[in-house]
Amino acid sequence: GAGVSQSPSNKVTEKGKDVELRCDPISGHTALYWYRQRLGQGLEFLIYFQGNSAPDKSGLPSDRFSAERTGESVSTLTIQRTQQEDSAVYLCASSPQGFRFTDTQYFGPGTRLTVL
Amino acid sequence: TQLLEQSPQFLSIQEGENLTVYCNSSSVFSSLQWYRQEPGEGPVLLVTVVTGGEVKKLKRLTFQFGDARKDSSLHITAAQPGDTGLYLCAGTKQRGSQGNLIFGKGTKLSVKP
Numbered sequence: 001g002a003g004v005s006q007s008p009s010n011k012v013t014e015k016g017k018d019v020e021l022r023c024d025p026i027s028g029h030t031a032l033y034w035y036r037q038r039l040g041q042g043l044e045f046l047i048y049f050q051g052n053s054a055p056d057k058s059g060l061p062s063d064r065f066s067a068e069r070t071g072e073s074v075s076t077l078t079i080q081r082t083q084q085e086d087s088a089v090y091l092c093a094s095s096p097q098g099f100r101f102t103d104t105q106y107f108g109p110g111t112r113l114t115v116l
Numbered sequence: 117t118q119l120l121e122q123s124p125q126f127l128s129i130q131e132g133e134n135l136t137v138y139c140n141s142s143s144v145f146s147s148l149q150w151y152r153q154e155p156g157e158g159p160v161l162l163v164t165v166v167t168g169g170e171v172k173k174l175k176r177l178t179f180q181f182g183d184a185r186k187d188s189s190l191h192i193t194a195a196q197p198g199d200t201g202l203y204l205c206a207g208t209k210q211r212g213s214q215g216n217l218i219f220g221k222g223t224k225l226s227v228k229p
Contacts, residue, residue, distance in 0.1 A: 004158070033217075042120075042204060042219035043159070058216070091158050105217070107158025 002026065004108035006092050012114045013082055021077045021111045025094030032075050033105060034067055035091045043091060049075065082115045089113070119143055120205055120220035128226040132194055137223040139205035140187045145218075146208050148181055148188045153202040153222070195227045 005024045013019050025032050030051045035043040045059040049069040060066070064082075069075040079086055089112050093105040121140045129135055139148070147166040151159035163172050165181035165188065172179045176199075178191040192199055204222045 035219075040221070042122075042221040043206070043217075045216055045218070048216075056216070093158070104161050104164075107160070109157050 004092055004094055004106050006090075006108040006111050008111060009109065010112045010114075012116065014116050015084060016081055018078065018080045019082055019113065021079075021090050021113070023075045023077070023092030023094075023108060025073070025075070025092070026106055028072075029094035029096055029106075030072055031095045031097060031103070031105075032069055033093045033095075034075070034077050035093065036061075037089045037091055037110070039088070046077070046090075079113075082113075084115045087113055087115045119218050120207055122203075122205060122220035122223050124223060125221070126224050126226075128228065129195055131196055131227055131229050133227075134191070134193050135195055135225070136189055136191045137203055137225070138187065138189050139220055141207065142186065143207075143209065144185050146185070148185075148205060148207045149217075150179055150188070150190055151204040151206065153204060154200075159202075159204055192225075195225075197227045197229050200225055200227050 004026055007022045011019055032049045034046040036046055037043050047060055047067045048056040064080045067077045089110040091107055091110045093107045095103045095105045097103050119141055123138050147164055149164045150162045152162055153159040163179045168183045168185045170181045176193045180189050202222045202224050204219055206217045206219045208217055
């Protein structure tokens with residue numbers, strides 16, 4: 001496919017369990033972003049990868065959250081010891097360069113995480 | 117504190133009506149973007165404005181960036197049911213990096229036939 005894909009589309013887990021969310025960016029895009037969208041809220045920036053540079057982790061809400069990216073391809077967002085407050089839609093986006101302030105971010109459909 | 121305030125939060129109108137939604141801040145942004153998000157999907161970029169006072173048109177949609185680059189508006193003429201969705205504004209404060217794109221909470225628009 002030509003767009004950003006995310007898996008799973010829905011994830012229901014129990015409080016305290018770990019979850020992994022996957023993002024496949026558009027081929028050739030050097031920048032990748034993760035956002036969280038709580039019900040009725042805007043998007044909250046979590047983390048940003050740009051090429052081989054150190055990721056910008058300034059938006060991660062706690063040390064239970066981490067993310068990795070292999071080169072300029074797949075990224076995985078991991079949430080350890082999930083809490084009910086982690087319930088949200090997690091959106092991934094990629095952009096061609098990431099450093100230009102007018103660069104377009106292309107979003108995936110998101111993973112809806114529900115923590116019981 | 118929400119850096120970008122969007123209003124109204126909800127808007128329900130009849131097909132053919134005009135509407136304006138607003139995105140306001142006390143901070144200056146180097147650029148501002150508008151997105152539309154439909155249920156179950158990610159946001160889709162509609163427009164980017166970068167110059168104070170800039171006006172951009174996209175068919176029936178008119179976007180304006182305030183002179184001081186602190187606010188923006190989106191005006192839709194003759195709304196159609198296909199315009200239904202969540203409209204999000206997002207701003208970048210720093211040139212050269214788009215890592216920290218700041219989003220508003222959005223305006224949920226419903227256009228009834």
